[in-house]
Amino acid sequence: MHFETFELERFQSTWENRVDYNLSESGILPMSVEELTQLASGATRPRQSFNHSVVRLIRMSLGYSQTNGTIPLRRSVAALYPGATEDNIEITNGGSEANFITMWRVVEPRDEVVVMLPNYMQVWGVARALRAKVKAWWLRPVATSSAPRRPIQWAPDLEEFDKLVTKRTKLIAICNPNNPTGAVLTREIMQSIVDRARWAGAWLLADEVYQGAELEGPVTPSFWTIAAGSRAPYRKLIVTNSLSKAYGLPGLRIGWVAGQRKAIEQSWAAHDYTTIGPGTLNDTLATVALSSATRRAILQRTQTILRAQWPILEKWISAHNTHFVAVPPQAGAIAVLHYSMKINSTQLANRLRKTKGVLIVPGDHFLLDRHIRIGYGGHPGHLKEGLKRLSEMVRKLG
Numbered sequence: 001m002h003f004e005t006f007e008l009e010r011f012q013s014t015w016e017n018r019v020d021y022n023l024s025e026s027g028i029l030p031m032s033v034e035e036l037t038q039l040a041s042g043a044t045r046p047r048q049s050f051n052h053s054v055v056r057l058i059r060m061s062l063g064y065s066q067t068n069g070t071i072p073l074r075r076s077v078a079a080l081y082p083g084a085t086e087d088n089i090e091i092t093n094g095g096s097e098a099n100f101i102t103m104w105r106v107v108e109p110r111d112e113v114v115v116m117l118p119n120y121m122q123v124w125g126v127a128r129a130l131r132a133k134v135k136a137w138w139l140r141p142v143a144t145s146s147a148p149r150r151p152i153q154w155a156p157d158l159e160e161f162d163k164l165v166t167k168r169t170k171l172i173a174i175c176n177p178n179n180p181t182g183a184v185l186t187r188e189i190m191q192s193i194v195d196r197a198r199w200a201g202a203w204l205l206a207d208e209v210y211q212g213a214e215l216e217g218p219v220t221p222s223f224w225t226i227a228a229g230s231r232a233p234y235r236k237l238i239v240t241n242s243l244s245k246a247y248g249l250p251g252l253r254i255g256w257v258a259g260q261r262k263a264i265e266q267s268w269a270a271h272d273y274t275t276i277g278p279g280t281l282n283d284t285l286a287t288v289a290l291s292s293a294t295r296r297a298i299l300q301r302t303q304t305i306l307r308a309q310w311p312i313l314e315k316w317i318s319a320h321n322t323h324f325v326a327v328p329p330q331a332g333a334i335a336v337l338h339y340s341m342k343i344n345s346t347q348l349a350n351r352l353r354k355t356k357g358v359l360i361v362p363g364d365h366f367l368l369d370r371h372i373r374i375g376y377g378g379h380p381g382h383l384k385e386g387l388k389r390l391s392e393m394v395r396k397l398g
């Protein structure tokens with residue numbers, strides 16, 4: 001297998017710890033173990049249960065955990081998917097391992113794979129490494145006729161989708177809510193995607209790591225729920241998710257695959273060849289995070305952060321509207337900004353990093369030049385100072 005460089009990941013891991021202000025992060029300000037356990041005990045009973053969980057953690061034996069995830073953790077995850085049991089869930093090291101295992105298990109050389117773009121480019125890169133024929137299905141910024149320069153949403157084109165998905169399609173990869181745009185598909189569009197996958201007999205891989213990070217309105221429905229509402233559960237639907245984004249717990253490295261029992265058995269078999277299983281402490285803390293009251297409290301924290309911090313970026317974009325325009329994200333702690341300056345996005349990001357010590361993601365990493373991605377879910381002080389430095393650079397660029 002030959003892997004092309006995963007530009008986004010490599011750029012971030014090279015520079016994120018070497019800059020003054022990191023606005024390349026795509027998740028919510030991570031929680032400490034203390035914050036998580038406090039939140040958990042606050043969500044149940046104060047003090048006494050906090051002390052109890054801390055003591056339990058310290059006394060834990062660091063043996064191997066259950067390789068597909070402990071039953072309590074798989075049950076907590078299964079509770080998110082109507083009709084699912086622990087047998088429908090495989091716990092992985094992050095959503096990235098969940099995506100990798102799925103692709104590795106399903107895709108073979110010359111298979112056709114349709115990938116929604118723009119996207120976190122992992123699935124794209126793995127499909128190419130597996131020598132699949134990869135087809136792009138683009139979300140596009142759409143404006144109204146009264147304000148053609150101000151796009152109001154990143155919209156999918158279903159006609160184009162229907163042309164791309166054929167009886168030869170092996171897998172369709174969707175990211176909803178979407179990274180990097182923050183767009184959320186409507187239920188109707190999700191249903192059309194499921195119907196088309198069923199018609200083609202294709203695997204449908206739905207990466208839902210931003211589910212629960214909506215700025216407004218209800219939690220985005222899972223493809224699991226949409227597919228369950230149709231005639232029969234779709235045997236080839238795979239949902240991946242993790243605690244890294246909407247839950248603010250990326251360091252736990254806990255993700256999962258949800259699917260029909262047979263698919264999950266096969267995932268587990270593949271997982272035996274990758275990392276064996278999740279870390280013992282991680283599995284335990286993830287179980288704490290996903291108990292229903294704690295999960296609610298975590299997602300409440302997420303929404304509070306998003307609602308407080310999006311206006312900071314939104315205000316900055318309006319103040320710089322001669323240079324930048326952005327569709328407001330519906331979910332996720334990231335926004336894609338289109339810019340008018342005549343400079344390539346990688347050059348722009350590198351210049352900002354070198355001259356101002358600020359890291360942002362160039363649109364090139366999403367095959368979307370003349371755009372940048374800014375993460376606004378981290379420390380608010382960092383966001384403000386990073387944006388101030390970006391303003392200084394933009395003034396110089398003219």
Ligand SMILES: Cc1ncc(COP(=O)(O)O)c(C=O)c1O
Pocket residue numbers: 026093094095096097120175179207209241242243244245250254255
């Ligand atoms: C859409 C999407 N999926 C999966 C991942 C992988 O996340 P993790 O492995 O931390 O769960 C990311 C990380 O940025 C992402 O944006």
